[in-house]
Amino acid sequence: MNTTPRIILHEVGLRDGLQMEKAVVPTEKKEAWCRTLLGSGADLIQVGAFVHPEKVPQMADTDELFRRLTADKKSPAVLSGLALNEKGLERGLACGVELFCLGASASETHSRKNTGMGTAEAAQRIIGAAKAAAAAGKKVQVSVQSAFGCGFEGPVPEERVLNMVRAYLQAGLRNISLADTAGHAHPAQVERLFGAVFRLDPAIECACHFHNTYGLGMANIFAAMRAGVASFETSFAGLGGCPFTKVAAGNVATEDFVHALQLEGLRKDADLECLIGVARDVAAHFGRDMPGFVYKTGQIRV
Amino acid sequence: MNTTPRIILHEVGLRDGLQMEKAVVPTEKKEAWCRTLLGSGADLIQVGAFVHPEKVPQMADTDELFRRLTADKKSPAVLSGLALNEKGLERGLACGVELFCLGASASETHSRKNTGMGTAEAAQRIIGAAKAAAAAGKKVQVSVQSAFGCGFEGPVPEERVLNMVRAYLQAGLRNISLADTAGHAHPAQVERLFGAVFRLDPAIECACHFHNTYGLGMANIFAAMRAGVASFETSFAGLGGCPFTKVAAGNVATEDFVHALQLEGLRKDADLECLIGVARDVAAHFGRDMPGFVYKTGQIRV
Numbered sequence: 001m002n003t004t005p006r007i008i009l010h011e012v013g014l015r016d017g018l019q020m021e022k023a024v025v026p027t028e029k030k031e032a033w034c035r036t037l038l039g040s041g042a043d044l045i046q047v048g049a050f051v052h053p054e055k056v057p058q059m060a061d062t063d064e065l066f067r068r069l070t071a072d073k074k075s076p077a078v079l080s081g082l083a084l085n086e087k088g089l090e091r092g093l094a095c096g097v098e099l100f101c102l103g104a105s106a107s108e109t110h111s112r113k114n115t116g117m118g119t120a121e122a123a124q125r126i127i128g129a130a131k132a133a134a135a136a137g138k139k140v141q142v143s144v145q146s147a148f149g150c151g152f153e154g155p156v157p158e159e160r161v162l163n164m165v166r167a168y169l170q171a172g173l174r175n176i177s178l179a180d181t182a183g184h185a186h187p188a189q190v191e192r193l194f195g196a197v198f199r200l201d202p203a204i205e206c207a208c209h210f211h212n213t214y215g216l217g218m219a220n221i222f223a224a225m226r227a228g229v230a231s232f233e234t235s236f237a238g239l240g241g242c243p244f245t246k247v248a249a250g251n252v253a254t255e256d257f258v259h260a261l262q263l264e265g266l267r268k269d270a271d272l273e274c275l276i277g278v279a280r281d282v283a284a285h286f287g288r289d290m291p292g293f294v295y296k297t298g299q300i301r302v
Numbered sequence: 303m304n305t306t307p308r309i310i311l312h313e314v315g316l317r318d319g320l321q322m323e324k325a326v327v328p329t330e331k332k333e334a335w336c337r338t339l340l341g342s343g344a345d346l347i348q349v350g351a352f353v354h355p356e357k358v359p360q361m362a363d364t365d366e367l368f369r370r371l372t373a374d375k376k377s378p379a380v381l382s383g384l385a386l387n388e389k390g391l392e393r394g395l396a397c398g399v400e401l402f403c404l405g406a407s408a409s410e411t412h413s414r415k416n417t418g419m420g421t422a423e424a425a426q427r428i429i430g431a432a433k434a435a436a437a438a439g440k441k442v443q444v445s446v447q448s449a450f451g452c453g454f455e456g457p458v459p460e461e462r463v464l465n466m467v468r469a470y471l472q473a474g475l476r477n478i479s480l481a482d483t484a485g486h487a488h489p490a491q492v493e494r495l496f497g498a499v500f501r502l503d504p505a506i507e508c509a510c511h512f513h514n515t516y517g518l519g520m521a522n523i524f525a526a527m528r529a530g531v532a533s534f535e536t537s538f539a540g541l542g543g544c545p546f547t548k549v550a551a552g553n554v555a556t557e558d559f560v561h562a563l564q565l566e567g568l569r570k571d572a573d574l575e576c577l578i579g580v581a582r583d584v585a586a587h588f589g590r591d592m593p594g595f596v597y598k599t600g601q602i603r604v
Contacts, residue, residue: 154603184602186565187524214602215558215595216565219521222489249599256517263488263518289591293517297551300486300516301456 007267008231010044010207011037011254013282015082017239019049019058021286027061029285031068033236036278038075041270042254044099046080046233050088063095070096078139084115089129093136100133102126103143103179106161107150110181123164127171134173141207142168143177148193149184151242158193165197165204175205177233180220183213183242183249187223194227207231210252212291213242217252218260232257237279238291250291255279259294272299309569310533312346312509313339313556315584317384319541321351321360323588329363331587333370335538338580340377343572344556346401348382348535352390365397372398380441386417391431395438402435404428405445405481408463409452412483425466429473436475443509444470445479450495451486453544460495467499467506477507479535482522485515485544485551489525496529509533512554514593515544519554520562534559539581540593552593557581561596574601 014034018025030048037045047069048062062081069079080099081092092100104122105111111119130140146153147161161178168176178193194206206229210220221232235241238253255275261267272294279295316336320327332350339347349371350364364383371381382401383394394402406424407413413421432442448455449463463480470478480495496508508531512522523534537543540555557577563569574596581597591598 149602183599184565186562188566213595213599214561215520215555216562218517219524219562222521222524249595253517259516260488260518260521263486264490293515293551297485297515300451 005230007225007261008044008207009042009254009258009267009270010046010080010231010233011040011042011236012046012209012233012251013236013239013254015046015049015059016233016241016251017235017237017282019056020240020243021058023286024058024060025285027064030061030065033278033281034065034069036274038069038073038077039271040274040278041267042077042275044078044080046082046101049082049084050091051084063091066092066095066097070098080141083129085125086129086132089133093133093138097138099139099141100130101141101143101177102130102133103145103177104164105145105150105181106156106164107146107153109152110146110150113152119160119164123167127167127173130173131171139175140173141175141177142173143179143207143209145179146181147178148180148189149182151182158196161193162196162200165200169201169204174201174203175207177207177209177231179209180211181242183211183216185210185220186216187219190220190223191227194224194229198228205231207233209233211242211249212238212252213249218256221252221257236275236292237282237295239282241291253279253290253292253294256292256294259299263300307532309527309563310346310509311344311556311560311569311572312348312382312533312535313342313344313538314348314511314535314553315538315541315556317348317351317361318535318543318553319537319539319584321358322542322545323360325588326360326362327587329366332363332367335580335583336367336371338576340371340375340379341573342576342580343569344379344577346380346382348384348403351384351386352393353386365393368394368397368399372400382443385431387427388431388434391435395435395440399440401441401443402432403443403445403479404432404435405447405479406466407447407452407483408458408466409448409455411454412448412452415454421462421466425469429469429475432475433473441477442475443477443479444475445481445509445511447481448483449480450482450491451484453484460498463495464498464502467502471503471506476503476505477509479509479511479533481511482513483544485513485518487512487522488518489521492522492525493529496526496531500530507533509535511535513544513551514540514554515551520558523554523559538577538594539584539597541584543593555581555592555594555596558594558596561601565602
């Protein structure tokens with residue numbers, strides 16, 4: 001693994017994790033978690049999503065959080081925000097988002113249910129918003145949701161995913177994440193699909209996001225690393241995950257991933273104790289068992 | 303993955319899973335689970351362990367279970383039993399064990415605590431018992447416990463593991479399992495160590511057993527598959543796991559592994575519904591949430 005590039009850690013618990021919870025977490029609590037994470041070595045922290053506050057009340061304080069966090073920010077970590085459309089982009093530009101995450105689904109059904117548009121139209125709309133964010137001087141990551149399978153449709157043809165990646169690349173967008181929204185990905189598929197993506201453009205900045213619905217999240221992360229992916233989206237304590245199943249199957253836990261990386265001799269600079277502390281605080285806040293392992297077992301002392 | 307050899311499934315829940323439980327499962331229940339598993343496509347089923355019935359009451363009915371199961375057995379699945387010494391071997395020979403699993407630890411401390419002997423002496427004693435089992439016409443698998451790290455000592459030198467493997471090979475024992483007793487293994491280490499083992503003898507029959515203490519079990523399984531390992535020990539519902547931590551961190555669940563294999567186009571002959579049914583019954587019996595994923599989420603319908 002010595003030739004592995006520096007692994008980039010994108011903590012998405014504040015968004016992907018908290019949006020799935022029934023209870024809304026107080027802004028002060030979110031702010032405290034985020035401030036701790038800013039010193040953890042995580043490279044990017046997703047603060048929230050610019051979605052309708054009545055539809056997703058868990059994310060209603062996203063603008064306020066960005067204002068508070070950017071007011072006195074000293075950490076080099078990048079604060080990211082998820083936007084689904086031009087309105088979200090506008091809100092994000094007004095409150096200090098540093099990197100915009102914008103995505104469209106590769107599944108026709110998932111796309112229509114989420115946006116009322118087919119995949120091609122939704123991708124074009126996301127590309128427009130991404131270009132506007134870039135023109136405003138912001139970092140941008142575009143994603144393909146349901147890239148490895150869909151909770152409604154089942155298999156998603158790889159060519160449909162690659163066509164969306166081609167459209168992003170043609171628009172000059174090179175920071176591209178493939179998201180396993182339903183958790184259907186398996187290691188051989190992950191290596192094959194990312195291999196095909198890198199053949200489109202070896203200089204692409206690939207990210208990935210695997211839900212752990214069927215217990216394959218960590219195996220898929222290692223498969224993506226083998227394919228050359230360097231950026232990984234994970235969630236504290238493993239909170240969050242697939243929105244299609246009734247079971248809270250979770251994400252790969254950030255602290256489990258960093259623990260694994262450090263066993264492999266990677267990202268020794270990241271503050272694992274700090275990440276475990278956040279995960280424990282999150283678990284204590286919700287008062288229930290979380291999917292993460294290391295926050296319960298403690299790290300291996302070697 | 304087209305060159306992957308046929309993957310061998312060794313279900314160890316009745317032993318590794320149940321021995322960790324406070325409550326003793328009635329023999330009738332164990333028998334019923336095992337009879338169902340005999341039709342699941344699992345290649346080997348570990349029925350129990352020949353240990354002292356007062357020290358490990360959960361395993362006290364192992365002899366009786368073997369007698370019941372072998373009385374009218376028609377399935378080609380092999381019934382395995384764990385023995386730690388000559389006394390266990392004797393009991394196993396008397397009740398119909400088909401494959402003996404015998405092991406010694408690569409960790410000096412772990413070995414002394416378990417057997418009162420150092421690793422070299424314990425390995426020689428196991429080799430003696432294994433040869434006696436083979437001479438009695440039985441199948442034999444020998445294992446190296448704590449092969450990837452020790453809960454007492456931390457890192458275990460790879461050369462110590464390889465020396466035990468060499469001793470097994472010199473004794474003509476070629477079915478060898480490396481067990482990650484503490485759950486310390488990580489993918490790069492797994493590929494490296496199994497690579498070194500296959501260099502000792504490319505025709506070795508390698509098996510492996512990964513505890514999921516730190517969330518890396520499935521990733522380690524896929525790393526072992528890459529290295530050429532074809533035989534995997536897993537546990538229904540993910541029951542069992544590392545004996546060193548106070549947290550019930552679990553095993554890789556058999557049904558999660560088979561689900562993953564089938565996504566990869568492998569072992570389509572195994573009866574996943576049957577395995578999920580056993581896992582659900584086990585979870586219902588204990589009345590608590592188990593580490594497995596697929597028994598809760600259900601399999602992907604594609």
